[in-house]
Amino acid sequence: MMRFLLLAYIIGLVGATPVLGAVMEHGDRILHRDKLSETSHFDDDGDHDSDYDHDAFLGNESDEFDNLSPEESRARLAAIVDRIDTDKNGYVSQDELQGWIQFTQQRYINEDVDKQWEQHNPDGKSSLKWEDYRKIVYGFLDDDQENPENEEETSNVSYEQMQSRDERRWRTADQNEDGALESAEFKFFLHPEDSDHMRDIVVTETLEDIDKDKDGKISLEEYISDMYKGESDETEPDWVKSEREQFKEFRDVNKDGFMDHDEVKNWIVPADFDHSEAEAKHLIFESDSD
Known part of the structure; x- marks a missing residue:
């Protein structure tokens, strides 16, 4: 069957x-x-x-x-x-x-x-x-x-x-x-x-792609804009709101408001x-x- x-x-x-x-x-x-x-x-x-x-x-x-x-x-x-x-x-x-x-x-x-x-x-x-x-x-x-x-x-x-x-x-x-x-x-x-x-080079490339202001780290807004290109006047879907919480609670491990190289690696190369x-x-x- x-x-x-x-x-x-x-x-x-x-x-x-x-x-x-x-x-x-x-x-x-x-x-x-x-x-x-x-x-x-x-x-x-x-x-x-x-x-x-x-x-x-x-x-x-x-x-x-x-x-x-x-x-x-x-x-x-x-x-x-x-x-x-x-x-x-x-x-x-x-x-x-x-x-x-x-x-x-x-x-x-x-x-x-x-x-x-x-x-x-x-x-x-x-x-x-x-x-x-x-x-x-x-x-x-x-x-x-x-x-x-x-x-x-x-x-x-x-x-x-x-x-x-x-x-x-x-x-x-x-x-x-x-x-x-x-x-x-x-x-x-x-x-x-x-x-x-080759994993670290992919992590570095990912960080560079998302890090639009080139400060060497990924902010919450850079993280969201990488995945969601909605109009400014539209309400964010629930899954985007969930991703904001994911960033704050799990992605940003040291709670400094950003994702550094190690945190990006934990994200895209999960154990x-x-x-x-x-x-x-x-x-x-x-x-x-x-």
Whole structure:
């Protein structure tokens, strides 16, 4: 029965319509070991977005289902559920579903790394130097410096900042400190969330993103504005009010009104949190009627 209900739930997800809006899901800042979806985890009302479940379950195959007929979708999904049910007992357990989600996560990451490695390393060298990568991604900045009359100077400031950030991340991913990245190190660079030794650089980048006044810490208003872009004259949703309390009671551990680097790390890298396990529990809950 569980197998049928899970299949029915996922079939419903395949027909779901993306929800876009003014909210940035606050849980998205929590560092996932492997990202489950490009879709925001929650919609404008703070409710779980079914498109997130759709992507977490199907991984990089999710786009293919948008072009299938209902009959083809059901057949493909039934085959996937059969693969998830590894012990072939007719049921999908939480462990089996979690294992499948982890598989789809890693498959996406590995395929993305392979694609970008080939794109940025067309000669098939064993390692990629920072300068070679920089020229491919940010080489246009060199051209602009040679032509100072370029009217895009202001917009290029942000690209220069991105280049500096990427170079810092590159150095962190470069474990043997030779200035070049091998394929495994390139994976650290592209997907730092998947590597323990890259966690601090992600925390630093997160702090820099939210810290708009650049004082090295995150205020309550900076924290809220990162996740909620409501109009000035509208009433804040209850979940935003709840987040204000979360900041005061739990995020700001030392009660100084701000989040420093360590407090940001406690927030986005929570101890003993497995996102694939949480998503598996959610899918089981949504589809398990008894």
